[in-house]
Amino acid sequence: MTSLTDPPKESFRLGMLIYDTRYRSLTIQIVALIGFMIFAAWLINNTLYNLAEQGKTIGFGFLSDTAGYDINQRLLDYNSQSSHWRAAFVGLLNTLLVAFLGCITATIIGVFVGILRLSNNWLIARLMTVYVEMFRNVPVLLWIVFTMAIMIETLPAPRAFKGDDPQASMVLFDSVAFTNRGVYIPEPLFSRGLGDMPILPDAANPDCQLNEAGEVGDSCGIFQINIDLLFLVLVLGASLFVSGRIRKRADRIQNETGDRPNTMYLRLGVVILPFVAALIALGFHLGYPELKGFNFKGGTYLRNSLIALWLALSLYTAAFIAEIVRAGILAISKGQTEAASALGLRPNRIMSLVILPQALRVIIPPLISNYLNLTKNSSLAIAVGYMDITGTLGGITMNQTGKELECVLMLMLVYLVISLSISAVMNWYNERVKLVER
Amino acid sequence: MADLHFVRKAMIEEQEPPAATAGVAGWVRENLFSSPLNAILSILSLGFVFYVLSALLPWVFSPTWSATSLGECRELTGGGHGKACWGVIRERWLQLMFGFYPKELYWRVVLDFALLIVAVAPVLFTKLPRKMLYFSAVYPFLMPWLLWGGSIWNPIAVAAGFVLGFFAHKYARPAFGGLAAVILAFLLPIIWWFFLAGPLANGLASVLPLALETVESRNFGGFMLSITIGVVAIAISLPIGILLALGRQSDLFIVRSLSVGFIEFIRGVPLITLLFVASTLLNIFMPPGTDFDIILRVIIMVTLFASAYMAEVVRGGLAALPKGQYEAADALGLDFWMAQRLIIMPQALKISIPGIVSTFIGVFKDTTLVSIIGLLDPIGLSNSIRADQAWNGVVWELYGFIALMFFVFCFSMSRYSMFLERKLQTGHR
Numbered sequence: 001m002t003s004l005t006d007p008p009k010e011s012f013r014l015g016m017l018i019y020d021t022r023y024r025s026l027t028i029q030i031v032a033l034i035g036f037m038i039f040a041a042w043l044i045n046n047t048l049y050n051l052a053e054q055g056k057t058i059g060f061g062f063l064s065d066t067a068g069y070d071i072n073q074r075l076l077d078y079n080s081q082s083s084h085w086r087a088a089f090v091g092l093l094n095t096l097l098v099a100f101l102g103c104i105t106a107t108i109i110g111v112f113v114g115i116l117r118l119s120n121n122w123l124i125a126r127l128m129t130v131y132v133e134m135f136r137n138v139p140v141l142l143w144i145v146f147t148m149a150i151m152i153e154t155l156p157a158p159r160a161f162k163g164d165d166p167q168a169s170m171v172l173f174d175s176v177a178f179t180n181r182g183v184y185i186p187e188p189l190f191s192r193g194l195g196d197m198p199i200l201p202d203a204a205n206p207d208c209q210l211n212e213a214g215e216v217g218d219s220c221g222i223f224q225i226n227i228d229l230l231f232l233v234l235v236l237g238a239s240l241f242v243s244g245r246i247r248k249r250a251d252r253i254q255n256e257t258g259d260r261p262n263t264m265y266l267r268l269g270v271v272i273l274p275f276v277a278a279l280i281a282l283g284f285h286l287g288y289p290e291l292k293g294f295n296f297k298g299g300t301y302l303r304n305s306l307i308a309l310w311l312a313l314s315l316y317t318a319a320f321i322a323e324i325v326r327a328g329i330l331a332i333s334k335g336q337t338e339a340a341s342a343l344g345l346r347p348n349r350i351m352s353l354v355i356l357p358q359a360l361r362v363i364i365p366p367l368i369s370n371y372l373n374l375t376k377n378s379s380l381a382i383a384v385g386y387m388d389i390t391g392t393l394g395g396i397t398m399n400q401t402g403k404e405l406e407c408v409l410m411l412m413l414v415y416l417v418i419s420l421s422i423s424a425v426m427n428w429y430n431e432r433v434k435l436v437e438r
Numbered sequence: 439m440a441d442l443h444f445v446r447k448a449m450i451e452e453q454e455p456p457a458a459t460a461g462v463a464g465w466v467r468e469n470l471f472s473s474p475l476n477a478i479l480s481i482l483s484l485g486f487v488f489y490v491l492s493a494l495l496p497w498v499f500s501p502t503w504s505a506t507s508l509g510e511c512r513e514l515t516g517g518g519h520g521k522a523c524w525g526v527i528r529e530r531w532l533q534l535m536f537g538f539y540p541k542e543l544y545w546r547v548v549l550d551f552a553l554l555i556v557a558v559a560p561v562l563f564t565k566l567p568r569k570m571l572y573f574s575a576v577y578p579f580l581m582p583w584l585l586w587g588g589s590i591w592n593p594i595a596v597a598a599g600f601v602l603g604f605f606a607h608k609y610a611r612p613a614f615g616g617l618a619a620v621i622l623a624f625l626l627p628i629i630w631w632f633f634l635a636g637p638l639a640n641g642l643a644s645v646l647p648l649a650l651e652t653v654e655s656r657n658f659g660g661f662m663l664s665i666t667i668g669v670v671a672i673a674i675s676l677p678i679g680i681l682l683a684l685g686r687q688s689d690l691f692i693v694r695s696l697s698v699g700f701i702e703f704i705r706g707v708p709l710i711t712l713l714f715v716a717s718t719l720l721n722i723f724m725p726p727g728t729d730f731d732i733i734l735r736v737i738i739m740v741t742l743f744a745s746a747y748m749a750e751v752v753r754g755g756l757a758a759l760p761k762g763q764y765e766a767a768d769a770l771g772l773d774f775w776m777a778q779r780l781i782i783m784p785q786a787l788k789i790s791i792p793g794i795v796s797t798f799i800g801v802f803k804d805t806t807l808v809s810i811i812g813l814l815d816p817i818g819l820s821n822s823i824r825a826d827q828a829w830n831g832v833v834w835e836l837y838g839f840i841a842l843m844f845f846v847f848c849f850s851m852s853r854y855s856m857f858l859e860r861k862l863q864t865g866h867r
Binding site: 018025028029030032033036043046047049050051053119120121122123124127133134136137138139140141142145146149153376377379380382383390394398404405408411412415416419420423 | 469470472476479480483484486487617689690691692693696702703705706707708709710711714715718719721722723724725726799803804806807809810817833834837840841844845848849852
């Protein structure tokens with residue numbers, strides 16, 4: 001506080017609540033708290049009154065009702081008989097899917113563009129500037145609907161692939177088809193697959209009885225996890241762990257003797273060989289999309305709404321990431337580069353050992369907040385009809401059930417949880433890389 | 439001994455630099471072909487630029503300005519798809535600007551935004567006469583009146599509340615002391631607005647009916663709507679953001695928790711969910727019988743959204759200020775609000791100007807989201823233009839036009855903020 005007061009000589013007076021700095025902060029806080037509580041109570045009271053007036057009740061029971069609508073792009077088994085819960089969950093997975101894909105592509109493009117903007121090639125640097133300014137200064141919603149329009153208007157319809165002399169043809173050895181309904185890519189198949197594992201199976205469900213092949217039906221359990229995928233992830237995780245141990249051992253030897261054993265081939269082998277062995281053991285092969293009738297069958301079908309959203313979000317966010325990367329590299333003083341080259345390091349070692357570790361400290365926090373922006377912007381999926389959680393829970397479910405309050409609250413809660421977990425990661429990282437000064 | 443030393447007797451004539459390092463050739467060599475990799479990249483990007491321009495330029499320069507329907511465009515260009523159809527822009531650009539605002543009242547919108555520049559100018563440019571700030575103070579009441587119309591007594595009655603508060607503070611302070619003056623300055627205007635302003639404005643309107651033709655909110659649209667929402671939201675969010683930033687920095691636990699809670703909540707959810715609140719929930723939160731207009735509801739939610747971001751920007755400015763400034767203000771014996779007003783805020787806000795401008799650009803871009811809840815912003819209008827039989831199928835021209843407008847607006851603002859940043863740099867580094 002701004003001034004010191006003498007110890008009180010007289011007893012407590014009411015005026016001291018305001019004029020005595022020792023009590024004043026308490027008074028202000030209590031007044032603020034009471035004001036806030038009155039405001040909140042007023043809002044809740046209004047809400048309850050208005051809802052009662054409209055004949056609505058507050059409750060989340062509607063989530064167990066049958067949703068009755070279809071979701072065209074989904075990662076889980078879902079049909080129109082499923083509950084609103086499940087629709088929301090499928091939507092959430094779709095949000096996370098597009099956010100995940102978008103973050104990866106945005107980072108790749110952004111880092112690339114950010115470095116190229118610093119290129120000493122005049123033309124390349126200008127082109128990248130044009131790209132960054134073009135995307136940063138036009139609303140992301142416009143980019144999303146624009147990309148969707150490109151997908152619909154310029155790509156051929158599936159029937160253009162038909163006939164002896166088709167107008168359009170598949171690319172990459174007849175494995176990928178770009179159509180105005182979406183993109184068909186080869187799907188991974190396992191001829192000796194391990195099947196699916198139901199999560200929380202319900203024994204009373206007839207679908208959970210083992211059939212002749214020793215498998216359960218599709219609708220058993222809340223959802224089913226592909227064991228092949230799980231197995232591959234486990235193998236990859238284990239080999240990365242072993243590879244990490246090899247690196248630690250090399251570090252130790254280097255610290256003790258000064259010589260670093262060459263571990264690159266060993267580590268590559270440890271990561272790749274078990275994975276390839278696992279793929280062969282599972283009988284991995286690709287299933288190619290084929291034109292059957294008027295549409296493609298087989299392969300993985302990526303709807304054009306997903307592609308448009310993914311592309312637009314990553315290109316838009318990449319423009320911001322490019323600026324962050326550029327600023328991060330520029331923030332490292334030139335003396336660092338010069339000192340490193342005076343030590344005799346080669347340019348690529350300077351980049352990886354001196355510049356990048358320092359630049360990353362500047363780059364990562366705003367990078368993560370851009371990931372967060374991308375995730376939040378993915379809620380614009382509703383404009384192109386991609387069924388993310390805003391489209392399911394905040395769109396069709398809300399309109400069908402008329403439970404606006406509950407749906408919007410849940411929607412906000414979901415995004416809040418995502419945001420807060422991302423910021424928790426960011427704080428943890430900041431704490432870890434913080435410069436320890438003096 | 440032979441005369442081995444050399445003494446120059448005449449200056450060598452100045453030589454031209456080698457042709458390969460000077461002039462155009464030198465520039466090209468240094469900037470485009472300095473290494474084999476750079477040469478390949480340059481040639482590739484030249485090819486790319488050529489490819490894009492060869493497709494884009496014929497498309498842009500197509501003689502379809504006079505067309506009145508897409509079919510007519512096709513006839514003019516010989517049925518090709520590689521040509522733009524600019525007739526739609528000629529016919530509908532006014533709609534993209536003003537939505538369904540009555541044509542004969544366009545002057546009001548134009549006047550409004552022209553006056554906006556006059557009102558903002560003295561805030562941005564310190565060289566202008568300080569008297570102009572009085573107009574800046576009047577403008578917030580003038581703006582909605584010009585846009586929505588109605589009796590002139592309504593904005594005057596609202597403004598009178600502020601004047602009342604000001605005078606209550608001024609005259610009550612010597613008479614009753616500081617605290618009573620502040621409470622009076624809050625209470626009197628509230629009593630005025632709730633109980634006296636409405637009847638008085640109605641009474642005056644019946645005696646002296648000075649009114650502009652009323653324009654319904656649903657007629658608002660196009661860039662006018664985007665600019666209205668953006669400008670109002672930013673203008674109101676600045677003071678709220680400053681208060682929130684101060685709250686977040688405060689030592690008072692409850693005040694700090696409330697501020698942090700609000701800021702993190704708003705920043706953690708997408709704007710579209712807040713717009714859902716505006717379109718479906720805000721009227722439920724209000725006392726029964728309140729029926730806010732949809733644009734007002736959207737402005738309220740966008741303002742809350744912008745204030746959370748503004749608070750973070752201002753907090754950055756406060757954090758960048760050296761601690762000595764706070765201590766010096768304390769040493770001068772200034773109380774908290776005086777220190778903020780005279781020492782801290784002028785410097786902190788100056789540091790945060792680039793952040794404020796970029797928040798404004800972000801909010802302005804985000805106003806396109808209102809098309810999702812059914813307002814007719816430019817993107818919403820482009821859909822309704824396509825619904826017209828004559829223009830069914832026009833996509834690129836509309837999106838291109840909208841994108842260009844946004845680009846011009848946002849790009850020039852970001853350049854202006856960079857200019858301001860350089861100008862305000864008073865040599866701290």
